Amino acid sequence: MADLFGNDAAPARDDAPREDAPLADRLRPRALGEVIGQEHLTGPKGAIGRMVASGKLSSMVLWGPPGTGKTSTARLLADAVGMRFVAISAVFSGVADLKKAFAEADRMAAAGRKTLLFVDEIHRFNRAQQDGFLPFVERGTVTLVGATTENPSFELNAALLSRAQVLILHRLDAEALGKLLDRAEALEGPLPLTDEARAALIASADGDGRFLLNQAETLYNANIDAPLGPAELGLFLQRRVAVYDKDREGHYNLISALHKSLRGSDPQAALYYLARMLTAGEEPLYVLRRLVRFASEDIGLADPQALTQCLAAKDAYEFLGSPEGELAIVQACLYCATAPKSNAAYAAQKAAFRSAKETGSLMPPQNILNAPTKLMKEIGYGAGYAYDHDADDGFSGDDYWPEEMEPQTYYAPVERGFERKVKERIAYWDNLRRERRDAS
Known part of the structure; x- marks a missing residue:
């Protein structure tokens, strides 16, 4: 693959580019100090600058967007410390190419010449191929410099990452x-x-x-x-299409930004990230699924209408299609961003599920068990059940917890939105329950 300044991944050369070479090739940097926009790495205090000053390179992964100088940086690194530069691309290379590169590096090492092996698009090698680098990196046959546009923590083996320093190249401002x-x-x-x-x-x-x-x-x-x-x-000029891989890090970054903008009650930022996703080709139904999730996770009963609004937006979009239906998605987004927030239902779910796993198969009290057979009635199932509607206030105050378990509090409504009223109701019932237990 070509680097920022038009070079194909090939051994370094000292001759100047031809006069008829592409402009990007003719402007490629001739020294690390000429690489633009990555001074946090190439400067005197940067990781690369310090390595070059010491004359010793460690294996590394250069992670950054397209066109930020990954290949140029690797090529100039080899020049700066006097190493042999060999480049392969994971798009075009296979196991045979790797074996050949390692064998040649072994021969050159025996002759006292160290090799910097640059692997472009390293994330495209599968896990087994990535493991194949490990012995050669460990014994110093090659200093590995990988380049990737994808998040290394998702795409590269943990074993390989543990032997390489991840350096992040910034998008050019x-x-x-x-x-x-x-x-x-x-x-x-x-x-x-x-x-x-x-x-x-x-x-x-x-x-x-x-x-x-x-x-x-x-x-x-x-x-x-x-x-x-x-x-x-x-x-x-043709309009540039936004860079957005729906199954890659850009996808997760934008949905995270949308979710957190909604949670932070910033409708303007939420609309921006929603627009970024939809104009880049994200599936609208995916966005709607995330909004539905948000309505339950971050709003809940603080505004029960949020979930209804999101589901209505899903129906409207399926009914109208694009682009008319996207306005319904915008409406749902704005409703969620401006609604009172509460994660009480989300926290209650996690706490209740954890408690259910910890307590196993405790039996509920017999008085609230159904008794469809004569035998079950004879052994006490359903005996003494207090029918709440028979009470004057429609509340029996009974104990519904297993005998071996103390009553728990999972759901704690907040003082925002509709949950303020829910909190008042729960407090009212708790008070009645205590009064009736004290009276019995």
């Missing part, structure tokens, strides 16, 4: 992307853009430096006479 364009303009001349259109071009890159330089090259090749404004630029 507007300042870093602006520096890339400055370099391009120093080489090729001013871009045919107004200041506003230049800012729009940077925003469209979504943190991906390689994409930005490719777009800039398209503009240069078009021989545009008059500078384009934002509207003309939008017509000229």
